[in-house]
Amino acid sequence: MTGAPDAVELRPKLVGQRVRRTEDPRLLAGAGRYVDDLTPPGALHVAIRRSDQPHARIRGIGATEALALPGVVAVFDARDLEGMIRPAIPASRMAGYHATPIWPLARGTVRYVGEPVVAVLAESRYVAEDALELVAIDYEPLPFAIRAADAAADGAPLLHEDAGTNVIIAREFARGDVDAVFRDAPVIVGGRFRMTRKTAVAMENRSYLAAWDRGRAALTLHSSTNIPGIIRDVLAGCLELPGNRLRVVAPDVGGSFGGKGSLYQEEMLVAALARRLERPVKFTSDRLEDLSATSQAFDEVIEAELALDAEGMLLGLRAEVTGDIGAYSIYPWTGALEPVQVASFLPGPYRLAHYRGRVRGVLTPKPPTGPYRGVGRPSSTFAMERLIDMAARKLGMDPMEIRRRNLVTAPEFPYRTASGIVWDRSAFQECLAAACDHADYPALLRARDAARAAGRWVGIGLASYAELTGIGSRISVAPGMPINTGTETAAIRIDATGAVTAAFGIASHGQGLETTLAQVIADELGCRMEDVEVQHGDSALLPASSGTYASRSAVLAGGAATLSARVVKAKLLRAAAHLMDVPAEALEASGGIIRARSSNTSMSFQEVAQAVYAGMGRIPREQREELTASETYDPYLGTAGSATHLAMVEIDPGTYGVTVTRYVVAEDCGRIINPLIVDGQVQGGVAQGIGAALLEEVVHDDDGQCVTASLADYLVPIATGMPEIGIVHVEAVLPATLGGFRGMGEGGTIGAPAAIANAVADALSPLGIEVDTLPVTPDRIFRMVEAARLRNPGQRTGA
Amino acid sequence: MTGRADITLSVNGQSYTRRVDPRLLLSDFLRHELGLTGTHVGCEHGVCGACTILLDGRSARSCLMLAVQAHGAEVETIEGQGTVAALGPIQQAFREHHALQCGFCTPGFVMTILDMLRHHDLGDDAAIREALSGNICRCTGYEHIVNAVRALVRERGKPA
Known part of the structure; x- marks a missing residue:
């Protein structure tokens, strides 16, 4: 290897730049090739x-x-x-x-x-x-039972008789003595939270x-x-x-979004x-x-209770999760993917000693559930963040302060959660502070209070979460899944024309990985981005591959790209050293040119490649190496990604419609390869999370018919319903992954439902209303407000 | 089924005459008869806007029209807006502002924006968002698309 790390830093790097995407020209000109664009004769x-x-x-x-x-x-x-x-x-x-x-x-x-x-x-x-x-x-x-609770009951009609039960998944996570903690806890809050069924709608x-x-x-x-x-x-x-x-x-x-x-x-x-x-x-x-x-998502009922001391410190959490997994277990993730992750991620980014989470996955006559952006964590974060806010309200404590007291702090990393997940160091506290700083939280509180005094329904919601990203071979992405998804290979070659081709097992479908991986490779090799062709989405490229999912591709493929590029570069420099008659250590490459540091001699990648592959006798036979490498990266455990979302909403007392008036995301995704692409991923993820919170719901009636089978019935966000999103990138301490990357493709969808739910609950808090079901549609808000009016006939309940 | 119909229409300035089934959708005609696969079909019920084209200068949903209805018309599609090597102005703005991710909805957005820029002020973000509200993008959250249109509106005011 040439060059100390500090020497590398002297060159202008592509990693970290807002590089325009290489995918765009073909997609913009109508020259993309999607499957339906292909129709062979016959x-x-x-x-x-x-x-x-x-x-x-x-x-x-x-x-x-x-x-x-x-x-x-x-x-x-x-x-x-x-x-x-x-x-x-x-x-x-x-x-x-x-x-x-x-x-x-x-x-x-x-x-x-x-x-x-x-x-x-x-x-x-x-x-x-x-x-x-x-x-x-x-x-x-x-006969059939269309609701999960009925399907799980004794004597329910069986959907798969050979299973002998509709409950094909049952698991428990436990640490500490949670029941004892609850016996003595000064503060207990609880609820029955429901994240309704969604679908990806690519x-x-x-x-x-x-x-x-x-x-x-x-x-x-x-x-x-x-x-x-x-x-x-x-x-x-x-x-x-x-x-x-x-x-x-x-x-x-x-x-795809998992669909x-x-x-x-x-x-x-x-x-x-x-x-x-x-x-x-x-x-x-x-x-x-x-x-x-197409596979559907979420559809859990989470009955959960949280115990705290008088200072708002979390003591214990217990939960019963019932997941409606649909009619079949899906390949390869199984029906356990979604509900089990709800139970395993429920403790969130918080310090929590005592936990018991039980989860059941129940067969019902509905389409199978499968991965959808965020998997499990949109539901678990929704339930946990609601509990945190309910506790804050009961204690008269500010929602930011209760989170600050309980989020895992820097000295505690690596932190093993009560369900066994290990958080490596990530900016939990810093993201909370950054989101509140960016939004000027005290000013928002004053604005909310003034609006509330004027009878308006205005609320603020926070949501903090952590997720596992870039998962390596130590952990199954889905519970008990026997397929290893924790490695990624990059096969990089410089061909006889000097062109660079890099083949991956990932399958980019909007994430811009052709661009970001080329940025990584160009930096490592010292060539121009346009010299690098990134290939992906083809099982023939490598002996084994899986694809792009679970916020893995930047971490795993980025790491593999780095390893392979280093090997290819070392071979390239050895060849150049021979051809230029200088030691390899005296060479450096940038822009596709190899130069000797101490002299004016240089050769292009093309010249070296031609000499290696096609030049008769230019490189002695025993020194000739093909300019190729195929290296595999395995981050083993993976790394944590984390964020805090802040939402401000106003509810129209006439229509009960929710408008998101302010939205801020502060997130830690480690070293950023391309800020333009990261921002796009955050914004798109938040949009889907807002859709999950306010609009989207697959509804099956009692006869098992889907009554939301058009885009006029299954509503997804459109431009007029989306706020501008303020994004703060917190790069606290880089993770130990190669390159320092964390995955970040799913986070937006994880944080947004909880933040919106908390904001709506805050807006309606003068009525004593808690939000326990998403989406919180105008119809649901109307019914909650009407119920509150019946409970408190004398109380003023709106503008 | 009734007999086939002869139609003649202009697509991106080129004239085509074809014999088609009367029930053939315009979107399928463009994609599968003419091979102009840049026009995408996202819902086939007129909600998502992915199939938007210009018909005699105004945006229209090609999945809600029959090819025979375009007889005698001038149709513009994404393929007429620029090439991979030389993107048109809206396409270029989309690239600068990262206003696309998977690219599937993008041709419909570009064609909608072409119409909106010609016929509407789009003086503020609310107007821009309203203009985009008939097209669904599932990837971007719309903010970068709004940024691209805002830049195009600014450019529109300048002399060429």
């Missing part, structure tokens, strides 16, 4: 007849009429797929867990409205959809295109997924194809059908299918 289009029953036995399926429609090529149901594909099993080592197998089409029984039952293949999508209407399915309705609907190469007996699946490596590995088993004849490519992907982060039945289906029919097979979901069959 492609067949699949339309899927989905269950309209929440739970029913399939007595018969009639396809004669559909097959008679001109343009229809084939109709498949589960019986026709027998022997073509094996099920995927979402395994977990978690005790008491029951894995529900995943088949491409429902076999004998349907278990939620929207479940794929019959696939129609036709020469055009229009014809395929016409033919759906002609498929006759005879159902025998089966703007690109899910889309899959499978093509079978007859000559090579090989399959290529183009998939709008953010986990192409995981999909390759599981489909290799389902299809019994070796990895060198099965390739999964995620081209440009139009957002494209699991295996889907339609991926299995198009793969199996393309091989059987030896024609390309394409499926593109419409929005109705997205809202009724």
